[in-house]
Amino acid sequence: MECILDNCFKKKLLILLACFLPTAQGSQGAELVDTSVNPKHIIYVGSEYYPPLESISDGEPPKGFITDLQNAMAYSAGATIEVKLMNWDSALRSVQDGSADAIALIPSKDRSQYFDFTEPFYYVAHGLFTHSGNNEPLTLTDMRGKKVAIVNGAYAETALESSDYDLELVVTDTELECLKSVANEEVHACIEVIVTSKKLADNYGLDIKLSSSPFWPRPYAFGVKKGNTKLQEELQDQLAKIVVDGTYSEIYQKWESQLEWKPQSFWKSLSQLSWLMAGLVVILSIVFFINNLLRRKVNHKTAQLERELKSSRELHKKFAFNATHDSTTKLLNRKALFDLLDDKITYTFINHTQLFVIAIRITNIVSIISVFGYRKAIDIVVSVAKKLASFDQTLSAHFGDGVFVVSTDNQQCVDDIIQILSDHSDLDSNQIYPVPVIGVYDFLINADEKLPRSSELVRKSITAMNYAERKRIQVADYNPDIEPDSRNLKLLSDFYKVGCDQFVLHYQPQIDVKTETITHVEALIRWQHPALGMVSPYLFIPLLEESGNIKKVTRWVIKEVISFINSHKPQTDNVKFSVNITTRDLVDDSFVEFVRDVVEDLVTNSLIFEVTESELLEEKEKAKWVMLELESMGISCAADDFGSGYSSLSYLNDLSVDEVKLDRSFIASLHKNERTFKIVSSTIELAHALGLVVVAEGVEDLKTYQVLSDLNCDRIQGYLISKPVSGKDILPMLRSTSNFRSNERKLSNLS
Template sequence: MATCCKRLIVSFLVCCGVLPLASFAAPEELTFVGSKFYPPLQWLDANNEPQGFIVELEQALANEGDYPITQTLLPWNEALQAVRTGQADAVALIPSEARSEYFDFSEPFYYVAHGIFSHSNGIQYGNYAQLEGKNVAVASGAFAQQQLSDSGYNFELISASDELHCLQLVDNRTADACIEVTTTSRHLITNNKLQVALSSPPFWPQSYAFGVRKGNKELLALINKQLAMIQVNGTYQNVYQKWVAQLEWQERTFTSNLKALGWLVFGIVSMAAAGFGWSYVLKKQVALKTYRIQQELDARKVLQKRLHFLAKHEVITGLYNRPAFTELLDKQIKAHPEDHPTVIVIRIANIDSITSLFGYDITTDLLIEFSERLKKQGFKYAAHFGVGLFAAVADAELTTEAIIDLAMQPLEFQSIDFEPLLAFGLIRHKDFGTIQSNDAQELLRQALTAVSVSQKDHKLWVEYSPGLEPNADDLRLLKDFHQYGTRDFFLHYQPKLRLETNTILGAEALVRWQHPTLGVVPPSKFIPLMEESGLVTQITRWVITETIAMMKRHKLCQKGIVISVNVSTRDLTELGFVQFVQNIVNDIDPKCLQFEITETGLIDDSERALYVLSKMNELGISCSVDDFGTGNSSLSYLSKFPVAEIKLDRSYVFDIAENDRNYMIVRSTIELAHMLGISVTAEGVEDIATINVLREFNCETIQGFVISRPISEDEIVGMFLREIKI
């Protein structure tokens, strides 16, 4: 009977659009991870067994879905990393903009606040301003770490290994304060007898949700389904009621103990007077019990009402969330197919910059203010999908210009002189065929496609057309790379000839992709795609690793051979790149490794580029500017960055024997480089006449088809130190 009722509930939720139509395949097993120092939400007991509210909630999800789970509690940063690397499936955490780069989030299931914790016998810090110039501890990987990094306040952050360590740093006075979740910290302070106390009002009220690895939509849908089911059938409420006393617990103070003693004295006096007023006392006790029961019922109704609201609304703005918005749009299309609604998606393109400049609190206020604008401007209904992405529905009669005018009304916002940079994507239902059962989802997807193109092309608005759809092969390449990584990649090497000796003293490592079904995919096809998707750093690390392994196999460093590797500007801005290079060159002479950086990209973050290139120079790794002459700041780079070599772009080199203009450009560039103590490599050399001109200019090295096309490892090793008759 229970199984039948459960199936009826699921069917009802699917029909209402609360759950998607797609079937959910029960997994063989799910691995949940979390923090080992986070009572009462989750912690390890004396037997190293997971305990806590979230632990039991995860077990309830597994029981509802009838699949086994593994629960592992670790230091917090390790738990996050386990999900990011695929070693675990899900983790309970606070959703944030920074974490959305690596995680997708379920619907919220609990709410927490943060606070400032100070030493009990020291200064009690009550707000950010009082922490200026102080040492503030924060757990590594915690929500608070990113918030404090973006706050703009001048205090020194100390990274703690976990939540308990954060509080211990205050207890031993290594840190002036720790910023952590109030509920868990109170338990940790009492359990570990720390001289630490909450010294500020609670702030940053945030939801708790389950996070899965970015792109794992099937697992996310499964968790959302089970969350909905345990809320509907009362399981969530049972788990919450079991833990509510600990979730709302606070350590007893001297005042509370005094009150307790007073009640004890009162009880003794009452017992002494029982013979005189038994009937009256009994009546009062019944009334008090009745009042408390009524309070509990009222609190449960408030919580259920709040959970029902959050099931359909986004917590910050109060607008509809994505499932509720899609459900409303689907109902509108089915009820009034002749209305032809227009779906608009709006993205605040510069929301990251606003957060960095003004802080998270200002960004939150901006999102709320912009939401109020959408409510007041006559749209039928609107939604916030998170991270500054909004959607709205307008009547088909409104022109595109009128829609944008409505959403672009000036903000009167805290007297701060800025306007958000908006990008619009629109789709008009009447323009694309008959109504289908999945029109709401498809219309929203098309509008999202349009807004992505709008932001990418720096346009105010783009209206959807089929020509905006991404290339199917590109999507396939991205999918396969996510699934298989660099499994099907290999390296070719293009030799570099030293003109002075006519010998091959180096080569450039070039990555190739032997796709199982598409064949050899040229780098010009997949490298820009990986750069745009932020995946190129994985490829760069693989190329560096494979190149160094090849150099070790053939002992190239002992022979004075230099192998160059292409490094993108995204690699230079990756925080762990310097440490990665320092670790991997331990077993070789760094002087036999060279990095080629595309000159057009350095301007994106010149300060970071200067730092990284300086570190490489200190290691002994020389840096070359690739495609020199094709960017806008060539001369400034020569003076600003520690460059050992420039590579003249083939567009200037290939015809210098016939083109007087390119002849003069190449000659003057080589002369300038030599005056600055920089060597020159010419790319794209394809004939003897070009070689003769480059000899005349005293160019050190050439590279091109006149010597060799890119070749395999065995072939290039056979060419090293050989004299080439040219």
């Protein structure tokens, strides 16, 4: 009977181990195990009497199946370990109080209060060990009211304390003491793990035997102190790696002969029981009945265990998939793409082939979220992912926020991807279309070049994608000319550090052509950078606009100009100051309230806001309302760079502006190009007909000035009058009573 029981359980354990190893080896390949955790020194603890899993002998280091696994795991991660074996309860407490890092044990609900566990690496079962003189098969129920020895802190202790078997428990410090108490007939039985107890009995010549069928089949795992997630994940990664690379299998084969315990034969057990039997027929009948009963029980337990293993295997597969794939799109995630793309780069180098890396962004994803919600946005992202996943021989990944990266070695595939993302024939007219922008990097390495990392190829494709979005085209190929200026990145980084603290204002005067005196001044921002010197606004203003920081700069300029006007009265009393603002400023919901607050102590008609006309038409209705509000506060608006856009006439018709500022590109060739002359002449005439003031900027010589004067231009601005100067240098000009004609000789020299 014991033979039949033990052989069945052995079969069950073999099935379990066979299921576990292929699961680990079939995960996704060793290259997908994350080995990025920094190696460390790990202190393992365990029982000193637990052969062949772990044990110590006098003068020898710890050894056993678990000890070999621990050393192999540490070697795989470049870590070092220390193994300390002691009585079991002390080992448990040393992990709980932090003096040790990890321990191999049976996970349970009670232990989960104090430990976090890795995935299982071995399975064990418990049994009832009694004195060899006992010839009866036993169960836990048969032990009711009898003395049963258990080990302090062992799984059996908590399992029995919560049961109703009504046993008289005798707690021992070690597994060896538990078994010796049976051999010395101090207790009726000891409950312990079968494989280790049989080995201890052999090693120490104990007169005991296994008298029950195996029960409590449980997994064995590594445990760490509750909350030490980082170490738990590190041990899980180490364990997974030695399973995948075959090291686990080698270690198991080394210890297999000791791990597979050999029960005594059926005939020996039968001979020991023969004196109780009345006859051969009765014996065979009883054996047949018990055999069938036990077979049904074992088959039931085996089926239950196989279901648990199947569930565990599916969980392993799901865990491995989630570790390498995006949960929304089921495409590769960023890390998995980089790992696989590194291999493709090597293949490309060896075989002298091409490799294309494509970056894709769904540009309207934010608008879809704002209007239709996240569910609709996710549907759009998933639809794009399905299209990309339909291509064979490609690596497709989702980086999040509607950004995809695809790698292929086929030029036709690149064209097909661009085509399929532009084709919306699969959607009906009521559906929302994704609007993609695409960057392509064509990689072909030369023999003398160093192999780049995958992250560099992806960066270049994203650079091309950003360039395409900035230029409002669908597709852009990467070339070095579109690389972002490192100086711009430094400026933006420095702005985040110091804000507007390094900005200064310069002022450039404008003269009234009729009175030939300074009546207006334009405030121009400069960046006095400690490393780059005086930085032109043509370099940093577009950068701050693109990054969304221009609002802060504009408000700083307005405050500084108002402070300058208030601090230098009466020189500034009869002068109007122009400030450049952007469309983003003008349509900002809080802009009107901000202006209303800062101009309370100012003569408000001394301010003019200049806005580039090509930008205003994008937010025409909002801009029109804001301009009317500013007008009610005494602040007039000017159309800057007038004529450079494509809708100037519509601009004048729809928006409340008081003056137009001719673009300097017209002024530079005014007396050299007849066509330009006619454009400027007709523009001035049209503006005057609409009651608008005309300002010409970029006037650098007397000849241009004279032409503008003849055309009845109202004001001029440029180097002919003065270059932009600091605040202290503009004040003498404002105090001067001399007019332009009195300085004509001086200006002639300048021209």
